[in-house]
Amino acid sequence: MAEIQKDIELKQGMSKKTKIIMIAGIVVLLAVIGGGAYWWLSKDAEPLDPATAPKATPVYHEITAPFIVNFSEQSNNQVRYLQIKMKVMARDQATINLFALHEPALVHELLMLFYSQNYDELSTTEGTQALQQASLETINNFLTQQQDSIAGLEAVYFTSLVMQ
Numbered sequence: 001m002a003e004i005q006k007d008i009e010l011k012q013g014m015s016k017k018t019k020i021i022m023i024a025g026i027v028v029l030l031a032v033i034g035g036g037a038y039w040w041l042s043k044d045a046e047p048l049d050p051a052t053a054p055k056a057t058p059v060y061h062e063i064t065a066p067f068i069v070n071f072s073e074q075s076n077n078q079v080r081y082l083q084i085k086m087k088v089m090a091r092d093q094a095t096i097n098l099f100a101l102h103e104p105a106l107v108h109e110l111l112m113l114f115y116s117q118n119y120d121e122l123s124t125t126e127g128t129q130a131l132q133q134a135s136l137e138t139i140n141n142f143l144t145q146q147q148d149s150i151a152g153l154e155a156v157y158f159t160s161l162v163m164q
Contacts, residue, residue: 056091058154061099063087063107066160069114071122080119085160086110088139090153098143098150109138123163132156 067084074080090096099106113134121127140152 058089058091059093059096061088061090061096062159063103065107067107067111067114069111071117071119072115073118081164082114082117082119082122083160083162084114084158086135087157087159088153089155089157090151092151095143095151095153098147099139099153102142102146106139106142109142110135113138119163128158128161132158 063086067082067086069082071080071082088096088099090099114131117127117131122131136153136156139156143150143152
């Protein structure tokens with residue numbers, strides 16, 4: 001009877017060891033499957049590129065008085081005028097603050113730029129876009145002369161452009 005008791009205890013003991021080994025094996029198997037799934041899914045993910053990272057909220061500033069200039073090079077010997085209303089956009093308030101601080105000087109620079117335009121060239125879409133880009137470059141050049149660390153404006157928008 002003692003022998004039967006030992007056999008039963010050995011079988012029960014082995015079943016406990018077997019259960020522990022099976023549980024440990026399942027845990028290891030699940031860890032390997034989880035690690036493989038993580039590796040498989042993460043290899044397709046692209047690293048964050050600064051160009052595709054979300055941009056900061058835009059900050060706009062309106063130049064309240066419209067620009068009104070005559071053209072230095074008139075068309076067909078007729079006196080022609082240009083009126084532009086403008087807004088500027090940056091991604092940080094510091095750039096807008098610097099723009100507002102130097103707005104009188106920037107208005108002067110822009111008036112000189114607008115005065116130097118040719119009526120016939122500016123009457124095309126390409127001419128207007130070129131003037132918009134030249135305005136942006138003029139402003140950013142001026143702002144970086146005032147403060148090297150400034151990011152600069154991102155865009156210049158003509159909210160009204162009248163030529164006559």
